[in-house]
Amino acid sequence: MSKLSSPKPSVTDDEVSVDPADYARAKINASLTAKQKIGFLREMIRIRRFEQTSLKYYNQGMMGGFLHLYIGQEAVAVGTVSLMGKNDHVITAYRDHGHALAVGMGMKECMAELFGKATGCSRGKGGSMHFFAPDKNYWGGHGIVGGQTPLGLGLAYGLKYKGLKGCALCFMGDGAVNQGAYHESLNLAALWKLPVVYVIENNKYSMGTTLERSSAMRNCLAERADGYGIVWDIANGEDLYEVRAKASSAMRRAHEQSLPTVLEVDTYRYYGHSVADANAKKYRSPEEIDRYKAHHDPINLWKKRLFDEGVLTEGEADAIDEAAKDEADTAAQFAIDSDSPTPETIFEDVYWEVDNKTEAGSTGRHFFSE
Amino acid sequence: MPLITYRKALNDALAEEIIRDENVVIIGEEVAQYNGAYKVTEGLWQRFGDKRVVDAPISEAGFIGMGVGASMLGIRPVMELMFWSFAYVAWDQIINNAGQVRYMSGGLINCPIVIRGPANGGTNVGATHSHTPENFIANTPGLKVVCPATAYDAKGLMKTAIRDNDPVCFMENTLLYGETWEVPEEEYLIPLGVADIKRHGTDVSLIAHGRAVITALKAAEILAAEHDISAEVLDLRSIRPLDEEAILQTVRKTHRAVLVDENKPFCGVSAQIAATIQEKAFDELDAPVQRVCSLDAPAIYSPALESLQLPTVARIIEKVLHIR
Numbered sequence: 001m002s003k004l005s006s007p008k009p010s011v012t013d014d015e016v017s018v019d020p021a022d023y024a025r026a027k028i029n030a031s032l033t034a035k036q037k038i039g040f041l042r043e044m045i046r047i048r049r050f051e052q053t054s055l056k057y058y059n060q061g062m063m064g065g066f067l068h069l070y071i072g073q074e075a076v077a078v079g080t081v082s083l084m085g086k087n088d089h090v091i092t093a094y095r096d097h098g099h100a101l102a103v104g105m106g107m108k109e110c111m112a113e114l115f116g117k118a119t120g121c122s123r124g125k126g127g128s129m130h131f132f133a134p135d136k137n138y139w140g141g142h143g144i145v146g147g148q149t150p151l152g153l154g155l156a157y158g159l160k161y162k163g164l165k166g167c168a169l170c171f172m173g174d175g176a177v178n179q180g181a182y183h184e185s186l187n188l189a190a191l192w193k194l195p196v197v198y199v200i201e202n203n204k205y206s207m208g209t210t211l212e213r214s215s216a217m218r219n220c221l222a223e224r225a226d227g228y229g230i231v232w233d234i235a236n237g238e239d240l241y242e243v244r245a246k247a248s249s250a251m252r253r254a255h256e257q258s259l260p261t262v263l264e265v266d267t268y269r270y271y272g273h274s275v276a277d278a279n280a281k282k283y284r285s286p287e288e289i290d291r292y293k294a295h296h297d298p299i300n301l302w303k304k305r306l307f308d309e310g311v312l313t314e315g316e317a318d319a320i321d322e323a324a325k326d327e328a329d330t331a332a333q334f335a336i337d338s339d340s341p342t343p344e345t346i347f348e349d350v351y352w353e354v355d356n357k358t359e360a361g362s363t364g365r366h367f368f369s370e
Numbered sequence: 371m372p373l374i375t376y377r378k379a380l381n382d383a384l385a386e387e388i389i390r391d392e393n394v395v396i397i398g399e400e401v402a403q404y405n406g407a408y409k410v411t412e413g414l415w416q417r418f419g420d421k422r423v424v425d426a427p428i429s430e431a432g433f434i435g436m437g438v439g440a441s442m443l444g445i446r447p448v449m450e451l452m453f454w455s456f457a458y459v460a461w462d463q464i465i466n467n468a469g470q471v472r473y474m475s476g477g478l479i480n481c482p483i484v485i486r487g488p489a490n491g492g493t494n495v496g497a498t499h500s501h502t503p504e505n506f507i508a509n510t511p512g513l514k515v516v517c518p519a520t521a522y523d524a525k526g527l528m529k530t531a532i533r534d535n536d537p538v539c540f541m542e543n544t545l546l547y548g549e550t551w552e553v554p555e556e557e558y559l560i561p562l563g564v565a566d567i568k569r570h571g572t573d574v575s576l577i578a579h580g581r582a583v584i585t586a587l588k589a590a591e592i593l594a595a596e597h598d599i600s601a602e603v604l605d606l607r608s609i610r611p612l613d614e615e616a617i618l619q620t621v622r623k624t625h626r627a628v629l630v631d632e633n634k635p636f637c638g639v640s641a642q643i644a645a646t647i648q649e650k651a652f653d654e655l656d657a658p659v660q661r662v663c664s665l666d667a668p669a670i671y672s673p674a675l676e677s678l679q680l681p682t683v684a685r686i687i688e689k690v691l692h693i694r
Contacts, residue, residue: 091439123476132475139442140475147462150432154439161395161421161445168439181462184432191427349477350511352535360534364563364611367511368642370649 009233010226024305026245028083034311040082040240041306041317044074044299046324047098050107053328054097054114058275062336063114065127066274070098073267075298076201077102079243080169083251084137087159087166091139091152093173094129095201095269103138105131107331117338124341125349145206146172146179149198153185156196160258167195167254169247175206177221178214186228186262195254197247200264201237207273208283222264230260237267238296241305268292371552379521379553380410380486380542383528384448386557388414388422391446394532397424397437398450398487407452408488408547430456434485435463438537441483442471448532454489454541455501468537469512484531486540489517490581490632491669492680493544500669504579505638507539508610514538514562515609519583521551523607526560534562543581563611567620571602574690575620577643578630579606582681586630589686597687599694609639617643618651625656628689630681635663657693662686 023029051069058067070077073095081090081102092099100110105121113120114128121131122141131141139155142148152170159166176182177200189196200221204211211218222232231253235246243265250261270289272280281289306312347354347369353361374382387394400407402415402425415423426433430451437447451457457464468481491500508515514536518524524542531538568583569590576586583605590601604620606613621627627647631640644659662681670676 089443121476122474122478125476126474130474132471132478134442134475134478139439139479140471142467144462144466147435147466150435150463151439151442151467153432154436154441155443157436158440158443158445161393161440162443181431181435184429185436187427188429188432188436349473349475351514352472352477352480352482355477356535358535360530360561360563363561364608365614366563366611368612 009222010231023239023241023245026241026248028244028248029241037306037309037311038316038320040078041299041302041312042320042324043078043102044302045321046107046327047074047077047101048299049321049324049328050101050110050331051097053332054111055275057115057332063128064116066094066276067114067128068095068274069269069271070095072270072292072297073201073203073237074098075240075243075302076199076237076265076267079240080199080247083244083248084169085166087164088251089137089139089155089159089166089168090171091148091155091168092141092171093145093148093176094141094143095173096129096131096141099171100131100133100138100141103133103136105133105136105138107327108334111328111331112335112338115335115338116340117335118341118345119334119338123345123349146176146182148172149176149179149182149185152196152198153189153194156189156194156254157192160194165255167197167251169197169199171199171201173206174200174202174204174211174221175209175214176200177224186225186230186260189260190228190230193258194260195258196260197250197254198260198262199247200262201267202264203267203269205273205283207277208279210283220264222262225262230262232262232264235263235265237265238298238301240298240302268296371554373550374521374553375548375550376521376524376542377408377410377547379525380528381412381414383525384411385414385417387529387532388418393444393446394448395422395424395445396448396450397426397433399426399428399452401425401450406450408544410542410547411450430460431463434460435467437483438463438468438481441481442479446482446532448484448486451485451487453499454487454503455499457485457503458501464507464513464539465510469510473512480535481537482535484538484540486528487542488544489541490543490545491664492581492676494671494673494676496671497668502541502633502664504541504609505633508639512537514611515541516562516607517541517580517609518607519546519568519580519605521549522553523560523566523605525553526558527562527607530559530562538562541580546581546584560607562608563613565607565613565616566605567602568605569601569603571600571624573600573624573694574626574628575602575604575624576628576630576686577604577606577617577620579609579639580632582630582632585681585683586686589683589690592683592687593690597691599690601690614646617646621647621651622654625654626693627655628660628662628686628693630686631661631663632680633663634666635661636666638663660689660693662689
């Protein structure tokens with residue numbers, strides 16, 4: 001992984017600095033059961049198999065639009081989401097399949113959304129970039145780079161306003177740190193002491209532009225938080241234990257002190273910005289991609305870790321993988337078999353008052369098609 | 371009925387809704403300790419405190435987006451834009467987030483947020499501060515747009531907007547803040563999507579919204595006194611939802627329509643109204659629909675010229691006489 005060690009994180013939490021080499025011993029990880037650890041593996045594999053299956057059908061022309069794959073970054077979503085309690089909320093950008101499955105959305109509803117079917121999680125109205133599940137505290141799925149960062153702040157504001165002890169995990173890519181809305185959000189988060197954790201999933205490339213060509217502070221993106229007096233930290237995204245330890249520390253800061261954190265997680269995407277990214281192997285070398293796959297794959301590393309710990313056998317790992325493949329295939333078949341949305345649904349889900357047939361919804365003209 | 375200002379009517383509406391619903395919170399630049407740049411929120415911070423009335427730094431994208439996010443969790447933020455012109459730096463948050471999140475989530479989310487502030491020219495503050503974006507906003511399904519012309523309407527519509535479960539963009543007018551109208555002391559609500567006949571007439575319909583209604587009323591007086599023309603003035607009050615039936619009714623009654631609109635003419639609100647009339651009441655018309663809009667250039671600073679750039683009484687009368 002690229003070296004991010006020159007800036008010094010502002011975290012001073014004893015728990016995460018006990019032994020930088022081994023986050024397995026952090027309190028939040030030491031108490032994990034074998035079943036939980038295997039569960040994390042299952043979640044990561046499910047995300048990967050879901051996306052590989054979606055890629056197959058995308059390449060067959062069975063989906064529209066863009067497909068931004070999360071493959072390579074799975075430990076970030078699974079590690080952070082595994083820490084969520086009842087009042088913790090998640091919001092992310094357009095690379096949103098991993099977070100969606102991690103919070104417990106079903107493969108079927110997600111796959112059907114990719115196919116644009118009526119059975120999709122957003123009834124075929126959102127597509128790949130716009131998965132939502134408010135019942136699971138999952139607020140999307142947002143298409144504009146950095147546009148979700150004020151929304152994440154708003155979730156934190158809402159929690160604090162209501163006196164709830166929770167936090168908003170607001171995920172974003174490395175490209176989003178250059179958007180103004182993010183910086184406005186950081187200032188407001190610090191000013192109003194809001195319980196938000198900005199998780200920068202630094203996969204090194206904002207579309208085809210490297211950090212070196214996009215960021216004035218190229219060695220570290222989280223460090224910009226210093227400008228707002230916000231505590232920040234960096235985690236190695238290939239190590240699920242480290243992601244959990246550092247995210248847990250940030251979430252505790254939100255829960256107990258109602259303070260924000262910026263957590264940069266070093267990670268890598270194997271595919272292009274989206275599948276339609278024609279230059280995915282031009283702005284970086286195929287060797288670089290192969291190196292990450294061979295040596296830094298979060299699933300393989302976690303699997304090896306569980307083998308070493310003696311909590312998982314090869315046979316069990318294979319069974320998990322087979323089950324995930326089957327689940328993804330079943331989801332794809334479900335999506336293929338599902339009906340497309342009917343034309344009259346075009347005018348549904350625009351206005352709450354219209355959908356709920358209230359007096360307000362039936363007063364005046366709301367839609368202007370002929 | 372007591373006479374109160376447009377500003378006080380809004381202030382009363384905000385105070386009443388803060389008291390009624392604990393989830394209502396006022397957020398914006400200078401709304402609390404400064405008492406509001408235009409004093410619309412005067413005294414509210416002193417009455418209701420830090421939690422309910424919140425001063426925001428100059429970060430429209432940040433705090434408007436924050437309000438949208440909070441509204442997804444059931445908070446009812448009333449966000450002040452010092453000018454609607456400043457909405458342009460928060461455009462993504464208003465259009466994409468407040469406006470589209472319900473649709474993109476297949477109806478799983480709604481944003482009960484009000485974004486309010488003045489949207490008008492006529493105060494010699496130049497092009498950047500004189501925008502009237504009601505047409506842009508109304509062009510976005512998912513958003514609602516309200517443009518009250520009187521204190522009575524401002525209060526009743528504001529209370530409804532705060533209770534509405536969709537995002538409502540509420541556009542006021544700095545030139546009206548100090549004007550007074552009769553406003554009842556007892557509580558009342560005005561539904562969105564219901565236009566109001568501000569003056570009954572039989573010869574021509576002047577259809578307007580916001581301060582253009584006041585200009586139209588002045589023109590109607592002169593038309594009656596000097597030209598023996600009876601003009602009906604229809605105030606749209608809300609642009610989306612739109613009271614299309616009221617528009618068609620007045621056209622069926624007078625058979626002539628002059629649309630008065632402080633928007634620019636190209637793709638402005640009046641363009642939509644004209645399209646509606648020709649589509650649904652073509653046979654009722656005895657003359658082509660006329661429009662009196664802001665002159666089609668950026669808002670000029672020069673006080674001598676800006677008053678001419680906005681719809682004037684003289685231009686309205688000229689158009690009416692042209693089709694009498």
